[in-house]
Amino acid sequence: MHGLSPESEGYTNGTTTLAWFADIVYRGEVKLADFISPENKDRTEKPRNPYAPGPEGSVRTDTGKTKTVRGTSGRKAVVRSGKASPSKNPKTTTAAAAGKQKTTTAESAGTQKTKTAAAVGKAKPKAAVSADRTGTKTAAAAAKTKTKAVVSADRTGTKRPLSAGKTQKEATAGRAAEKESIRTRKSRLLLSTPAVLLLGVWFLYALLNVLVPDRTVSETEKRALASFPEVSSDRIVSGAFSEDFETWASDQLVGRNALIRIRSTFGLLTGNRLSRDVCKSGDGYLIERMTEVDQNRLDQMLNAVNSFCARTEIPGTFVCAPNAVSICSDLLPASAITEDQGTWMQYIGNNLNGPVFCDLTGPLAEYYANGGQSYYRSDHHWTTEAAFYTLPTVRAALGLDPESAPSMTPLAVCNDFVGSLAAKSGFSVSKKDTIFIYRRDAEPAYIVTDPSAQTKRATVYSMEGLKSSDPYTVFLGGNTGHLNIQTDNAEGEKLLVFKDSYFNCFLPFLLSDYREIDIIDPRYYYENLDELILMGGYDRVLFFYDLNTLAEDTSLALVLGTEQG
């Protein structure tokens, strides 16, 4: 369509397209119907109020207004009630302008139509035009469902009787004009339908969010979802209510998981393979990167460990396992930025002078190089098989006899393991993993006691954990502050363990070697450690961590450092 570009209208570089667009619509130089099909270019656009009386002797039409001829410059907006509209604020023609004044010019519908056709000089055959209009009519009918009240108000206006006393010819002309006006309104309606549709869908979705009942737990995110916040005047005044409301609203979004998945896919499409410190890597792996280490915090922890060993004079072993970001670094995307775990392992090794340091990088790298799966694809833990492969190294560091190493066989307990990293990152998981537990031919007998909860169990495995949303909790049922295990090995030593969740799958390998094991997870331990040690009579203390958790740990130093100085 010629004439419809910013440059041709004389707009300079500085004006935005939107300003131009708004301008030409408001000036009325381009009919909105143009946007559907060029044929409708001649149509006038504003209906008259069908309920207002028309001039005597004329046939009421709904096509109302005069139209400005294309090419007229200046702000000659569509004329309303004979007055020029103010040039300051272009008032647009209003579909919902009930009760507004209509045309003064008494033009009959039929003549008006031909006049407009002639004025613009379009010589479109009538048949083609009406065929086109029927097309728009059916489309309008299809889209009718989302129309607003405004529309129905317009529609009802069409059903009014012709005033008596008109000639047959005028009546026919009048009816034809009415049909014309209906089509115009419908084509204008159709034009606006996308916007109305969008608004309608948006508001319907909002309504849906209110109507659908709240969910309590998110399986994929492995956490409880916020419930509607309590309304109290203090909470409103302090601003806590509005924060909680927002949390509740976003937690309870309909289709929240799908939305999160959409967003993380979009992020991947823009080349960002990182989401909440988890990199989407090769072979379906999600690898958590190592973030910047707070060296002061690390030093504090190492000092606490050293002074603990010196103070209690119990021989210690410090086992530290690297994470997937170190061992499976070949799978990381090129854009991954991570701390180098090797450097930090060395740093820890150099600064530990109390316990014996045991770095598991060697055996794990070996296992991975030989084709074994060292880590789960969607979880931050190591696999039981990889842990078992490191057993000889750990036993050596613990001072245990290599001859008495247990022979164990793996047993799969879960075949569709999707772990914590999937939840954390929002990335989809293509390959699921298998969790193995290792069993001896003859399992030792033991009792597991939880002193705080006062419970006893006969197994370190937890079936509830296996069936829960985090199957890794089959090992030890998750993390508890203090667990005590007494075995039937009367000659074995007494072991004290400070650990994180990496030890949970490793524990079964040590059950036949010790008489009693006390396992402490400093993150959840609130008892008195000194008392435990005084009463304990431990032969060995074992620290068992993975590097990511260790580098961020704040609890170990707190728990160990009960006696400062």
Add this chain to the structure above:
Amino acid sequence: MVFSSITFLLFFIPVVLTVFYILPAAGRNIFLLAASLFFYAWGEPVYVLLMLASILMNYSFGLLIERARKARMEKGRLRMHLGIITALNLALLFYFKYCNMLIGWINTLFRAKIPALSLSLPIGISFYTFQALSYVIDVYRGKVKAQRSITDFGLYISMFPQLIAGPIVRYKNIEEQLKDHPVDLVQVRLGLFLFVKGLAKKVLLANVLGGLFTEITSLPASSLTALTAWTGALAYSLQLYFDFSGYSDMAIGLGRLLGFTFSENFDHPYTAVSVTDFWRRWHISLSSWFREYVYIPLGGNRVSTGRHIRNLLIVWMLTGLWHGASLNFILWGLYYGIWLILEKYVLGDFLRKHRIAGRIYTLMIVVLGWMLFAITDFKALGMYLRAMFGMGAGAADHRSFAYLMSYGIVLLAGAVCSAGWPGKQLGTLCRKHERVLAGILAAAFVLCLASLAYDSFNPFLYFRF
């Protein structure tokens, strides 16, 4: 309430718009006022009273000044009336925004130990105070009639589209619209388009680039290479632009959905050919406010050169100060003041002849200026600038390339969207295939919802104004 939040998008807007469209024209303003007050109270349950006080105060003084004018009160006394209300408005602004800064300066300079006020900054106070000032000054000048209806006046001050982050609407631009602001489907289309466009700019571009900038600035500055530092500077420049212009687009779009026409606040500022041109395109409502109410009363450019330079420096110092209560903002304002003076007296001709060189020069000045704006601590700023010029950790390293790989597409999209011609192409698309555009808007909206679901809390950068 923030525009880019689930509360606003799925609770506030559907309810308000539905009720608004159903209501007859007579009831609409009152309803909008109530909705705007609710909107403000949601974010500031206590400071809403402050805004109400400001509304009452400015409303009464508006009527008072007009009555005094009509009664031909002598100029001096009339001016005193204006002085009182201006002082009241500015005092409120000063107390809540700048008092602590002044206390800090006094403490540093005089080794005093005045305790800081434990106040939080009321949201939008800079915006609505300036709107109120524009009203009373225009009433004093006789350019507008004082608003008789307190609800309409209250609506002008507190209307939720432009309350939190502009554009600063001058009363005379909205005087007629307050009486009658019909909405038709054209407005709805434009409004919806602008709103979704602004939302997409904010959520899909600004927030992502903001994340990149935060990550880069959290690294120790001595370890930054030039490439990383420049990537960060570019990210911040684009973030600030999309954040602010996105918010303005949303405000203008919402205005249209309610029948109001606000003028544009941003006009592709990164295509400017000189710093003067840049400020005609960036935050237009603020610079025109300062021009109208500070620069021109001071004499503008119709005075001697010395006075002119003084006027420019004053105006730009105030512009900087408006943006934040901290020394780096004042220096940022003065930085631009100096460049504008240079352009007016020295560089202007050269820039007019060499537009490409002008664009490059403008981008350099602006990007460096944003670093002064972004980093409040001077020592950190110094280190960052040094890193930008290679004196940090060298030219480039693995980390620089990693950032470019992860964020390159978004940075490129940002650069493209800040240029002028994509908008024109969009206009062409708009003309030919409305349904395609509607589809794009719907997809963008869903993507924005998805991003909001993905990160729950999402504060807007210019929030503290």
